[in-house]
Amino acid sequence: MKRKIINYMSRRNLFKFGATAVGAGLVATKLEIHPFDVPAASAKRTLTPDLAIAELLQGNQRFSTHKMKQPNRGAFRLREIASGQKPFASILGCSDSRVPAEMVFDQGLGDLFVVRVAGNVATPEQIGSLEYGTLVLGTKVIIVLGHERCGAVQAAIENKPVPGKIGSILDRIQPVVIASRNQTGDLLKATTIANIKNQISIVKSSPVITDLIKNGNLKIIGGFYDLDTGIVTQVA
Numbered sequence: 741m742k743r744k745i746i747n748y749m750s751r752r753n754l755f756k757f758g759a760t761a762v763g764a765g766l767v768a769t770k771l772e773i774h775p776f777d778v779p780a781a782s783a784k785r786t787l788t789p790d791l792a793i794a795e796l797l798q799g800n801q802r803f804s805t806h807k808m809k810q811p812n813r814g815a816f817r818l819r820e821i822a823s824g825q826k827p828f829a830s831i832l833g834c835s836d837s838r839v840p841a842e843m844v845f846d847q848g849l850g851d852l853f854v855v856r857v858a859g860n861v862a863t864p865e866q867i868g869s870l871e872y873g874t875l876v877l878g879t880k881v882i883i884v885l886g887h888e889r890c891g892a893v894q895a896a897i898e899n900k901p902v903p904g905k906i907g908s909i910l911d912r913i914q915p916v917v918i919a920s921r922n923q924t925g926d927l928l929k930a931t932t933i934a935n936i937k938n939q940i941s942i943v944k945s946s947p948v949i950t951d952l953i954k955n956g957n958l959k960i961i962g963g964f965y966d967l968d969t970g971i972v973t974q975v976a
């Protein structure tokens with residue numbers, strides 16, 4: 741019941757609810773006592789979803805053309821955000837060491853709320869993190885970022901026995917592998933793009949996320965990172 745109430749609350753109301761609930765002697769939820777709740781005093785991130793997307797793509801253009809600004813990485817920024825964060829974008833990206841979000845989008849400390857897992861799969865924990873990043877911290881865009889020659893997608897296609905818990909990740913990619921078998925051409929790329937789209941639809945199963953989208957406070961897009969050029973292309 742409590743979860744349902746929180747699901748349908750706006751971010752502002754969530755803070756109010758926290759104060760009211762504590763005042764009324766109710767059990768406080770985990771969200772309102774989290775230290776991340778305090779926004780940076782000098783945060784000036786009042787971007788719209790479209791401007792947030794533009795900011796990301798411009799950053800990637802700087803990166804891929806070797807004209808990085810490397811913003812927000814100095815001592816001032818460190819102090820500025822020490823007491824609270826107000827990132828403008830959330831990333832659900834692959835753990836691949838060649839695709840570090842802050843670098844490929846040329847951003848700095850406190851700019852991105854990054855969730856990384858092999859194969860950029862949306863598990864309940866990843867979705868919960870994205871809900872936190874958007875609803876509580878106020879990020880304006882979620883980009884599900886897959887990439888060229890992804891080892892997790894390749895392993896899902898090969899579908900061989902794997903040790904430990906690796907299979908739990910591959911299981912989450914499998915549905916699109918089966919669907920991609922009829923594709924002609926580059927099966928790995930086609931499956932990677934199908935996986936990006938599938939993970940977007942899984943993230944959208946969250947009422948918290950869909951409410952933010954419906955109210956114009958959030959957009960969710962897909963991106964495909966080219967390992968050779970460093971360019972992120974939007975996935976339609």
Ligand SMILES: [Zn+2]
Nearest residue numbers: 834836890891
């Ligand atoms: Zn990968």
